[in-house]
Every structure is written in structure tokens, then in C-alpha cells.
Amino acid sequence: MRRLSLRAVLLGLAAPVGALVFAAAVCSVILVVTGHSPADVVDSMSASLDRPRTTVIAVNNATNYYLAAVAVAIGFRMNLFNIGVDGQYRLAAMLSAALAGASFMDGLPSVLRVALTMIAAVLVGAFWAGIAGFLKVTRGVSEVISTIMLNAIATALVAFLLNPNRLAVLEGNDIHTPTITSGGQVPGIPYSGSSTEVHGLILVAVAIGVLYWFVLARTRFGFDLKATGLSESAAVASGVSVKKMVLASMLLSGAVAGLVGMPELLGGAHSYSLNFPPGIGFIGIAVALLGRNHPIGMAFAALLWGYLDASSNGLDVAGIPKEIVAIMQGVIVLSVVVAYELVRRYRVRLEQREVGKALGTIKVPEVVGS
Amino acid sequence: MSGGGLSVGVETAPTPRKRRIRPGAYWLAALGAIAVIALVRVLTGATDLTSRGTVQAALTAAVPIALAALGGLWSERAGVVNIGLEGMMVLGTWGAGFAAYQWGPWAGVFFGLVLGTLAGLLHALATVTFGVDHIISGVAINLLAPGLALFLSKLYFTNAPGGGQKQSPPLTDAPHVTIPLLSPGLRSVEDRHWWLVSDVAGLLGGLVTSVSLLTIIAALLVIGSVFVLWRTPFGLRLRSCGEAPVAAESLGVNVYLYKYAAVIASGAFAGLGGAFLAISSSQFRDGQTGGRGFIGLAAMIFGNWRPGGLAAGAGLFGYTDAMQLRGSDAVHALLLLLGIALLVLAVVQFLSGHRVIAAVAAVLGIGFAWWFFATDALPPELVGAAPYVVTLLVLALAAQRLRMPKADGQIYRRGEGG
Numbered sequence: 001m002r003r004l005s006l007r008a009v010l011l012g013l014a015a016p017v018g019a020l021v022f023a024a025a026v027c028s029v030i031l032v033v034t035g036h037s038p039a040d041v042v043d044s045m046s047a048s049l050d051r052p053r054t055t056v057i058a059v060n061n062a063t064n065y066y067l068a069a070v071a072v073a074i075g076f077r078m079n080l081f082n083i084g085v086d087g088q089y090r091l092a093a094m095l096s097a098a099l100a101g102a103s104f105m106d107g108l109p110s111v112l113r114v115a116l117t118m119i120a121a122v123l124v125g126a127f128w129a130g131i132a133g134f135l136k137v138t139r140g141v142s143e144v145i146s147t148i149m150l151n152a153i154a155t156a157l158v159a160f161l162l163n164p165n166r167l168a169v170l171e172g173n174d175i176h177t178p179t180i181t182s183g184g185q186v187p188g189i190p191y192s193g194s195s196t197e198v199h200g201l202i203l204v205a206v207a208i209g210v211l212y213w214f215v216l217a218r219t220r221f222g223f224d225l226k227a228t229g230l231s232e233s234a235a236v237a238s239g240v241s242v243k244k245m246v247l248a249s250m251l252l253s254g255a256v257a258g259l260v261g262m263p264e265l266l267g268g269a270h271s272y273s274l275n276f277p278p279g280i281g282f283i284g285i286a287v288a289l290l291g292r293n294h295p296i297g298m299a300f301a302a303l304l305w306g307y308l309d310a311s312s313n314g315l316d317v318a319g320i321p322k323e324i325v326a327i328m329q330g331v332i333v334l335s336v337v338v339a340y341e342l343v344r345r346y347r348v349r350l351e352q353r354e355v356g357k358a359l360g361t362i363k364v365p366e367v368v369g370s
Numbered sequence: 371m372s373g374g375g376l377s378v379g380v381e382t383a384p385t386p387r388k389r390r391i392r393p394g395a396y397w398l399a400a401l402g403a404i405a406v407i408a409l410v411r412v413l414t415g416a417t418d419l420t421s422r423g424t425v426q427a428a429l430t431a432a433v434p435i436a437l438a439a440l441g442g443l444w445s446e447r448a449g450v451v452n453i454g455l456e457g458m459m460v461l462g463t464w465g466a467g468f469a470a471y472q473w474g475p476w477a478g479v480f481f482g483l484v485l486g487t488l489a490g491l492l493h494a495l496a497t498v499t500f501g502v503d504h505i506i507s508g509v510a511i512n513l514l515a516p517g518l519a520l521f522l523s524k525l526y527f528t529n530a531p532g533g534g535q536k537q538s539p540p541l542t543d544a545p546h547v548t549i550p551l552l553s554p555g556l557r558s559v560e561d562r563h564w565w566l567v568s569d570v571a572g573l574l575g576g577l578v579t580s581v582s583l584l585t586i587i588a589a590l591l592v593i594g595s596v597f598v599l600w601r602t603p604f605g606l607r608l609r610s611c612g613e614a615p616v617a618a619e620s621l622g623v624n625v626y627l628y629k630y631a632a633v634i635a636s637g638a639f640a641g642l643g644g645a646f647l648a649i650s651s652s653q654f655r656d657g658q659t660g661g662r663g664f665i666g667l668a669a670m671i672f673g674n675w676r677p678g679g680l681a682a683g684a685g686l687f688g689y690t691d692a693m694q695l696r697g698s699d700a701v702h703a704l705l706l707l708l709g710i711a712l713l714v715l716a717v718v719q720f721l722s723g724h725r726v727i728a729a730v731a732a733v734l735g736i737g738f739a740w741w742f743f744a745t746d747a748l749p750p751e752l753v754g755a756a757p758y759v760v761t762l763l764v765l766a767l768a769a770q771r772l773r774m775p776k777a778d779g780q781i782y783r784r785g786e787g788g
Contacts, residue, residue, distance in 0.1 A: 034525055079376050081505055136376075141765045144453070144505060145671060148664050149758040156755035163751070232376055246376060285509050321524040326517025334492075334510040338500045 015343045016290065019336035026335075027328045036320050044318045048311040052193035055310075059198055062299075062306030063205045063263045068284025069302055070212050071256040073293040075143075077216065078229035078249050084132060084147025085257040086281025087154030088125040093261025094158050094177065096121035097272035098167040100265070101178030113184040118204075118262055125258020126251045128154065133250025137243040143250070151281075162274065176273035186266040199267035208256060213295040225249055257281070286333045292340075305329065396678075406714075408569040410707050418700035419707075420569040422560060424692050425576020430650055432688025433588045434459070434659075437643030438666025439673070439680040440595055441486075441636040446675060447599060448632030449612035450497050451779040453508030454489065455640045456663025457515030461485040462644020464519040467538030467654025468526060475544040479584065479645045486641015487634055489515060494633035498626055501781045512663075520656050527654075538654035547586075549578040584646050591639070596677045608632055612775035615782040625782060640666075668761045674772050690756040701748050704756065709739030715767060731767050 028038040048054045068085050075082035082088075099105070100117040108116070132150060135141040162177070164170040169178050188197025216222035228235040228245050236242055260280055265272060287305055291298030312325035404420075411419040418424050438455045445452040452458075465485035470478025489511060496507040520536065527533035532540050556575035560568050599605035610618040611628045619625050640663060647662070648654045665687050672686075673679025693701050712735030720728035765772075 030521075083509075135762070135766050139766050141762075145668065145765065146762060149668065149762045152661060152664070152758040153755045153762075156752055156758075159754075160749055160751040228376070242376065282509065282513060285506075286513060289506060321521045323517045323521035323524065327514060327521060330510055330514025330517055333513060334496060334502075334507065337502045337506050337510070338496060341500050341502055 011343055011347060015339035016336060019332055019339045022335045022339075023328050023331040026331045027324055030327065031320070031324065040318055041315065041320055041324065044314045044320070045311040048314045049307070052191060053196055054307075056191050056194045056196045056198055058303065058307040058310035059202065060196075060263065060268070060306070061309050062302040063199055063202045064260055064280055065283050065287050065305050066205050066299060066302035067208060067256060067260045067263075068280050069287035069291065069298045070208055070284075070295075071253045071260065072281070072284045072288040073212070073291075073298065074225075074249055074253040074256065076229075076288055076293050078225045078245060079232070080136075080246065080249060080253070081144050082129060082132070082147060082250065082253045082257070083144055083285070084129060084150045084154075084281070085253070085260070085284050086279060087147070087151035088128045088254045088257035089260035089280060090158055090276065090278065091128055091154040092121040092124040092258035093265055093276060094161060094167075094272045095124050096258075096262075097177040097180070097265050098161070100180045100184045101271060103178075105184060106181055108183075110183045114186055114266060117180075117184065117266065118259065121258040121262055122255045123258070125260075126255040129250045129254020129257060130247070133247045136250070137246050155278075162272070174273060176271040178271065180266070180270045184266070185270055188267050197267075199263035201263035201267055204259065204262065208259065209295045209299060221248070260284075283329075286329065289333055290336055404569060404573065405566055406710055407707065408566045410703055410710070411569060412565050414699065414703040414706065416700040416703040417563065418693075418696040419703055420572045421696075422557065422572050422575040422579060424689075424696050424700070425573055426580065427692035427695055428685065428688040429576060429581070429585055430688075431691035432684045433582075433585050433650075434643040434647040434662050435666045435669055435687050436592060436681055436684035437588055437639050437646060438663050439670040439684055440592060440666075440677070441490075441639035441643070442667050442670040443595065443675060443677060443680055444599075444608075444632045444639065445490075445493075445636035446670070446778050447609050447612045447775055448629045449615060449775055449777045449780065449782065450494070450629055450633050450636075451504040451508065452493060452633065452636050452640075453505050453667065454493050454511030454515075454663075455508075455636070455666055456659060456661065457508075457511040457513075458486045458489040458493075458637045458640035459644035459647070459659045459663045459666075460515045460519045461489050462641035463648040463654050463658050464522055464538075464644075465641065466645035466648040467541065468522070470541040470649055471530065471533075471539040475542055475649050478541060478649050479544070479642065482641045482645025482648070483638050484641070486644065487638040489641070490634040490637015491630075493637065494630045497781075498629045498633065501783055503781070504779050516657075523654065523656065536656035538648070541649055541652050541654070543652055544582050544584045544649055546580045546582050548580050553579045582650060584649065588642075588646065591642075592677050592681050599677075609775070611782075612777055615777050615780075619784065626784060629782075665757060668757070671772065671774075672761060672764055675774055686760065687757040690753070690760070693756075694750065694753045699747075701750070701753050702742065702746070704753075705738050705742040705748060708756075708760070709735045709737070709742060711735070712738060712763070712767075719767070727767055734763070 027041075031038045031041060068089065071085045071088075072082055096117045099120045100113065105113050105116070128150060129147075132141075132143045132146040135146050136143050160166070162168045162175055164175065167177055168175050186200040188200050189202070190197050214222075216226065224235065224240045224245055227238070228240055228242055232242060235245075261272075261276060264276070269275070283305060287298055287301040290301035290304070308325050308329060312322040315322040315324065407419055411417065438459055441455050441458070442452055462482035462485055464482075466478035466482035468478075469481035493507055493511060496502040496510075497504050523538070524535050527538050528535050530539045553575060556571045556578070559571035560575055562568050597605075599609060607618065607623045608628045608631070610621075610623060611625045611632070615625045618628075643662070643666065644659060647658055651658070666684070669683030669687055670680045672683035673681070690704065693704055712731050716728045716731035716735060719731060
């Protein structure tokens with residue numbers, strides 16, 4: 001049995017590691033063809049790892065990516081594809097930033113201010129995702145399409161509201177929501193050797209990860225959710241109301257998506273502006289895939305992504321377009337899903353052979369058709 | 371995580387087969403729509419609603435969307451969801467920028483097409499050969515393509531004359547054609563501002579004045595797709611792969627081959643759409659597609675997975691896109707138009723027995739009309755959301771007649787049919 005479990009571990013690792021190696025190989029080929037040296041890229045990226053600041057930025061990136069990945073994974077576990085995390089996160093960050101920066105908040109105690117801001121973000125995110133969930137259960141509208149539409153509508157809404165006549169202030173050439181005063185901010189965690197601090201709300205990301213694990217592994221709701229994802233008809237037969245589950249998981253997914261912008265908003269930028277990076281929702285999809293929707297796996301994937309992004313900034317200085325990292329990330333996603341599929345097929349064949357051996361019915365494959 | 375997703379909420383009860391609507395009915399509906407638009411034009415005085423310039427701008431905006439939608443049609447008719455259209459378009463824009471500034475517009479078109487085809491091949495490899503979830507593969511392509519395009523653009527355009535890190539040198543546009551006699555004749559009718567007559571003249575005038583050859587090619591491709599997909603054995607087999615791949619397999623159709631062909635064609639169309647975008651705006655820019663691949667997908671769904679429908683959807687999106695560029699009173703008039711359209715929809719839904727939907731549509735319609743009368747202008751930032759809001763409303767309120775290919779998004783493996 002022990003040998004078997006070792007093989008299971010190796011098989012489990014084969015897919016992500018193989019995909020990473022393959023992605024590195026593809027990028028090396030691209031670099032060589034375009035006249036760069038892969039060694040220079042590795043040099044530059046590993047040199048940046050020695051700088052404490054890169055580590056802090058990588059961890060801060062990873063915090064955002066992890067929250068987005070959990071939001072996506074909640075949907076994934078029940079066969080729902082929430083592509084709208086991106087719009088949910090931006091709308092939630094923008095509106096909660098406007099609330100947190102409003103002047104009446106100054107009089108409130110700090111804890112209450114932070115809590116109110118985060119609750120607002122959660123509610124906005126859940127509401128925006130809930131539209132897609134509602135359309136899905138009442139009208140059967142595919143959540144993929146409706147969330148794509150809602151992403152675009154969120155972009156327009158944010159552009160509309162982020163205007164000095166509405167929720168934003170103009171400062172020089174920068175338009176942003178009113179800056180959150182110190183009472184509403186969350187202090188960072190200092191890291192020796194770096195002037196940038198680790199976001200204090202990394203603890204929220206950890207808590208969400210633990211909660212995600214607990215709900216899925218230890219509650220009836222989590223069981224229903226997974227069951228619906230594995231087989232809708234079986235879930236219906238055992239009394240699960242799929243409509244309720246769809247709505248609940250969309251709301252939860254949106255709620256977590258609403259939190260994505262919080263570490264940066266309350267710990268770094270202190271106001272929402274168009275500098276907030278778009279596309280975190282899509283990175284969340286990639287991270288959830290790479291980490292196989294597993295709370296720990298996604299944490300590693302988020303750190304990898306965060307590190308790749310943080311260390312890519314030095315590449316432009318070395319004369320190599322930093323987009324090589326984006327290419328690498330895309331190749332990783334594609335090759336990791338292909339690798340999982342290949343490993344799965346291999347595993348099925350292995351299992352069939354084991355069962356055949358155990359039953360003593362294994363045969364030499366006959367030659368068909370001759 | 372299958373592309374098909376959960377089937378909850380989808381009405382599965384067999385709907386009684388309705389009498390087939392004659393083609394004439396569609397022309398009548400189109401004429402009715404123009405009459406309503408003309409009425410709104412007269413009421414609001416927003417001449418840009420049906421002016422020749424608007425139609426030209428709408429046409430230019432609609433073509434890339436229509437080509438992306440055509441890409442979606444080919445792929446989904448063979449049962450492969452292609453959400454990577456956006457990424458394929460991005461590659462098309464870069465390819466066009468790269469080739470067109472060196473060897474002219476037609477080389478750009480060809481190069482954009484080739485890059486889109488390669489991206490389509492990648493999607494086919496992932497989804498058909500390796501059985502990867504279609505949407506995941508598409509998302510990966512959407513992550514990969516913009517990175518690749520920007521990487522290549524930094525390499526090849528930074529030191530090119532007039533180029534930059536994120537943009538290509540200026541490109542020459544493809545030739546434009548104007549039909550003599552007809553074009554100025556329609557112009558004089560349009561300038562009279564008669565109800566309906568001048569509006570139709572403006573519409574036709576936009577279609578015969580300074581039309582890019584690329585637009586004509588796109589129109590021919592839409593018509594060609596109707597012919598190939600619905601009038602040839604090849605098309606029948608291709609569509610059978612999207613409806614019932616196992617049945618097709620049992621009849622001796624090589625499902626993998628047809629799926630490959632369809633997805634590669636899909637990438638080629640998307641690449642062509644990207645190339646059109648870059649060439650017609652005389653430059654490749656980073657982020658130029660701006661989600662048009664996704665709008666194309668929406669246009670195809672809007673058009674019920676049919677070429678005529680997707681052309682109408684692309685036209686609608688192109689029209690609202692064009693409105694953003696034209697005066698603000700035309701944009702404001704759009705609110706009234708949307709309100710009237712929703713009220714018409716409410717009546718139609720009421721007559722076919724859907725009381726709740728009719729009520730929702732009526733309330734929304736009155737809401738939009740009230741918004742029109744209560745305000746003087748629509749904030750320009752919100753106009754960009756119009757196509758998406760319309761799509762959501764269509765999906766939410768009028769989607770019963772939409773039917774996607776039955777095996778769309780499902781993973782098929784040879785010899786595993788039950």
C-alpha cells in the first residue's frame with residue numbers, strides 16, 4: 001500500500017511540475033528565436049528574489065490572487081463558471097472605497113470603519129454576482145455569458161462613478177475616491193529589509209482559505225455543493241434544491257470576489273483609482289485551475305503567480321519584454337489542464353489494469369479487425 | 371467544469387413546433403423597426419440616429435464583431451465553445467499591424483488570418499485532442515494572446531518608424547468603393563428629412579458610400595457561411611458534430627476532423643476580424659480589441675447561432691458603438707428607443723402568455739422612457755454599456771426561442787458514446 005500511495009503522490013505532482021517545465025521550455029524557445037538568452041531571464045528573475053521588496057510585493061500580489069481564486073473555486077466546485085469575478089471585485093472596491101473615504105466615517109471607531117468597508121464590499125460583490133445567479137435560476141441564462149456582460153457593465157459603471165462630479169475627487173491629474181484617513185486603514189506587517197509592508201489583510205485571505213476548506217469538507221452545505229458539481233441529476237434525486245444552491249454559491253463567490261480589492265485598498269492605495277489592476281478575476285481562474293480548487297494548492301499557485309509578476313519588473317531593465325512572463329503564465333494554464341487530463345487518463349488505465357490483475361481476468365489485447 | 375454547465379433554469383419541456391416564419395416577416399419587422407427609429411428621430415430631432423455618417427461608422431464597428439461572431443458560429447456549430455475569440459482577435463490585430471506596415475493592407479489581412487488560424491489550431495488541439503474543458507482553454511488563450519502580442523510588439527515596433535512599444539507604425543487602409551450616381555442621389559433625399567423616406571435613404575446611403583473592400587469581404591463571408599454550413603454535405607456533417615457527435619460517429623463521420631476544421635476556421639475568422647480592426651483604424655494598438663471578441667460571442671447568441679441573426683446582432687452592437695462617436699442628442703434618443711423596444715417586447719410576450727416577463731419588460735421600458743424624459747443627456751461613460759445591457763435584457767426577457775447546438779461545450783471522445 002505504501003508504494004501505491006507514493007505513486008499517487010508522484011502522479012499528483014507530475015501534472016503541475018510537468019506543466020511548469022513545459023511552459024519554461026516553450027518560453028525558452030520563444031526567447032531564443034527572438035534573440036534573447038533564457039539564462040539572462042533566469043538571472044534577472046532570481047536576482048530579484050534576493051531583494052526583500054520583491055518578496056513583499058509577491059506576497060501582496062498573492063493575497064489578491066488567492067482571494068480571487070477562492071471566489072472562482074466556489075463556483076468551480078459546483079460546475080458554475082464565475083467569469084465575472086473581475087467586474088465584481090472592481091465595482092465592490094470602488095463603491096466601498098467611496099464609503100470608506102466619506103467624511104462621516106471619520107467619527108467612527110477604527111474597527112467599525114474597517115468592518116463597514118469590508119461588509120460593503122462583500123455586499124456589492126455578492127449583489128453583482130447575484131444578478132447572474134438570479135438570471136441563471138429564473139431564466140436559464142448561462143452564467144458565463146451574463147458575467148461577461150456584467151464585467152463590461154461594471155467597467156462602464158466604475159468609469160461613470162469615478163468622476164469628480166460624483167464619487168471621486170480630482171487631485172492634480174489623478175482621479176480617485178477620497179483618500180481613506182488613517183482611522184480607516186489597516187496597518188501593514190513590516191518585513192525586515194523592505195520599506196514596503198505586507199498587507200495586514202493577508203490574515204483575511206488566510207481566514208477565507210480556512211473557511212473555504214471548512215465549509216466544503218465539514219458542512220452539509222459544502223457536501224451538497226460538491227455533489228451538485230459532480231452530478232446534477234444525482235443531487236436532485238437526493239433532495240438538493242439546485243436552484244437554491246446556484247443562487248447561494250453565486251452569492252458566496254461574489255462575496256469573496258468583493259474582498260479581492262480590500263488588502264490593496266485598506267493596506268496600500270487607500271483610495272480607488274483606475275490604477276487598480278484589471279484582470280485579477282482572470283488570474284483567479286488560472287490560480288484556481290493550477291491549485292485544483294484546493295485551499296493549500298491555490299495558495300502555492302497564488303504565490304507562484306505573485307512571484308512571477310513581481311519579478312518580471314526587472315526584465316524590462318535587462319532589455320527583455322516582461323510580457324514573456326504573461327506568455328509563460330498562459331502556457332502554464334493551458335499545459336496544466338492538458339497535463340491533468342493526461343494524468344487522469346493514465347490513472348484510469350492503471351486502475352483498470354490493477355483491477356484486471358486482481359480479478360485474474362487480464363488478457364492480452366486482441367488484435368481487432370484482422 | 372464542463373462548458374455545458376448546469377442545466378438548471380433551462381426549460382427542457384418540449385415546445386410545440388411553431389409555424390415556420392416566412393422570410394418576408396423578417397423584412398416587415400426590419401421595416402417596422404426603421405419606422406420606429408424614424409419616428410424617434412422626428413420626435414427628438416436627433417438626425418444622427420439615421421444619418422449616413424452613423425451608418426458608415428456602425429458598419430465599420432460591426433464588421434469585426436460580425437467576424438468574431440462568425441468564428442463563434444463555426445466553432446459552436448461543431449460543438450466547441452470558443453471563448454478564446456478575444457485572444458485570437460488580439461493576435462489578428464498584431465499580425466495585421468506587423469505585415470501591413472511593411473507590405474501593404476492585403477498582406478496584413480493575410481497575416482492576421484494566419485495568426486488567428488494558429489490560435490484556432492491551439493484551441494482545437496486542447497479541446498478536441500486532449501479533451502480539455504472548452505472554456506478553460508479559451509480563458510488560457512485569452513491570457514496568452516495579449517501577452518504574446520505585446521511581447522512581439524515591443525520587439526518589432528519599438529524601433530520602427532512611427533511605431534512605439536505598444537503600437538505599430540501607421541498602416542494604409544484597404545481601398546474603399548463608392549457607387550456613383552446612387553450615392554449622391556440618396557444624399558439629396560436624406561437632406562430633405564422626410565419621415566421614413568429620408569431615414570431609409572440615409573441607411574442605404576451609408577451602405578453605398580465609401581465602403582471598405584474588407585467590409586464587402588466580410589459580408590460575403592457571412593453569406594458564404596450560410597451556404598457552406600446549411601447547403602453542403604460538409605456543413606451538415608459539421609453541424610451534426612455539434613448536435614449529436616455520437617450519432618454522427620455511428621454514421622461514419624470523422625468527428626475529430628470536422629471539429630478541427632471548424633475550430634481552425636473559427637480562429638481564422640477571429641484573426642480576420644482583428645486584422646480588419648487594425649487596418650481600418652490604420653494602426654495596431656495594445657488593447658485595441660477592447661472585448662470585441664466577447665461582444666461577437668454575445669452577438670452570436672443574440673442571433674440564435676445563425677448567420678443572419680448574428681449579422682443583425684453585430685449590426686445592433688455596431689450601431690450603439692457608432693452612437694458613442696456621434697452627437698450626444700442621438701445617444702440620449704437611444705434611451706427612448708430602448709424604452710419603446712421593451713414595450714413592444716412586453717406586448718409580444720403578453721400575447722404569447724408570458725405575463726411575468728411581459729410585466730418586467732413593461733416596467734423596464736417605462737423606466738427607460740421616463741429616464742429619457744426626465745434628463746437632457748446621457749453620460750457618455752454609460753453609453754459604452756449599452757450593447758451589454760441590451761444583450762442581458764434580450765437573454766433575460768426574450769431568450770425562450772434561443773436554442774444552442776445540443777452538444778455544445780460537451781467533451782467528445784471517439785468510441786466512448788453510450
